Amino acid sequence: MPSNDRRRAAVLGSPIAHSLSPVLHRAAYAELGLAHWTYDRFEIDEQALPGFVDGLDSSWAGLSLTMPLKRVVIPLLDSVSETASSVEAVNTVVFTEEGRRTGDNTDIPGMIAALRERGVEKVESAAVLGAGATASSALAALSEVCAGPVTAYVRSAERGREMLGWGERLGVDVRTADWARADEALHAPLVIATTPAGTTDALTGAVPERPGTLFDVLYEPWPTALAAAWTARGGSVVGGLDLLVHQAVLQVELMTGRVPAPLAAMRRAGEAALAAR
Incomplete structure (x- = not known):
């Protein structure tokens, strides 16, 4: 296809x-x-998705998908990657030159890349706070x-x-505990919080001395x-922007074919956009 x-x-x-996402992807295109x-960006719900895609x-080169579309898009696709199939969630659709619709999931490798960037290659155990859609991606990364x-x-x-089922499917040794004991989670070498804003605020007093x-x-x-209490105790923190940038980097590479995508420029754009809000 001609470059212009x-x-x-x-x-x-x-x-x-x-x-x-628009801020991150546009920064990549500029770079x-x-x-x-x-x-x-388009406000699209489950009912509107099939008509929009058709x-x-x-x-069109590709689509990024967020909630509530990551699962309902699957029947609309010609093929789905093994990664996306493993959690029944597609956050990336790429349209090939032949007109095929291919689905992938960059959240999982994005999580792994964000952890590795902070030096987390392997841990002996981990804790996950929450059990929603993001938690299944966290298990896949783990x-x-x-x-x-x-x-x-x-x-x-x-x-x-549900979490035990995902663990069995993904080959992860999952145990479950009641949320009332969530303060115990903070002693794990790696804690992944997948809960909505404010949910973990009550746990700040339970952050260990050496997290x-x-x-x-x-x-x-x-x-x-x-995260603030964790940092104050000297612990290492990986944030949602790290995940967002790393998964967007992979999306840009899949959609444009340009590798590597400009991680640093995309992160700067995301930080600036958040600071301006």
């Missing part, structure tokens, strides 16, 4: 107004000299990072069964109360 042909990409979801590429023309058991702290027996690594998937507001 217009190429389009976008992030879809509901709600979507808060998304930093890579892709002046003919555009990246937008209406795209050949100028299948590469954690050599031993992972304890998931959950609010209900049903959520616990390991906290991976808090939130990026706004930042730092979370738990």
Whole structure:
């Protein structure tokens, strides 16, 4: 395809107004000299997704998907990567020159890359706070990072069964514990917090004197109360912006074919956008 042909990409979801994806992808295009590429955001729910995808023309290179679309998009695709299949979640759609729709998941390798950037290659055990969609991606990442058991702290027996099921599927030794004991999680060498804003605030007083690594998937507001308390104790913190940037880097590479994508420029753009909010 000629380099001056217009190429389009976008992030879809509901709600979507808060998304930093346009900032990150546009920064990458600018750094890579892709002046003919555009990246937008569209408020799309489950019902609107099939019609939107069917209406795209050949100028479209790819889509980023956030909640609630990561699972419902799968039947609309021609193929899905092994990574995305493992958690039944697609956050990236790439349109090939032949018109095929291919699905992938960059959240999982993005998590692994964000941890490795902070020196976390392997841990003997880990804890996951929460049991939602992000928690299953965390388990998939931990299948590469954690050599031993992972304890998931959950609010209900049903959520616990879901996490045990994901562990079995992903080959992770998952144990479950009641959320009332979540303060115990903070003693693990790696803690991944996948809960909504404010959920872990009550745990700040339980941060140990010598904490390991906290991976808090939130990026706004930042730092979370738990991340701030963790840093104050001298622990290492990986944040939601780290995850967002690393998964976006992989999306840019998949959609544009340009490797490597400009990680540093994308992170600077994301930090500036958050600071301006």
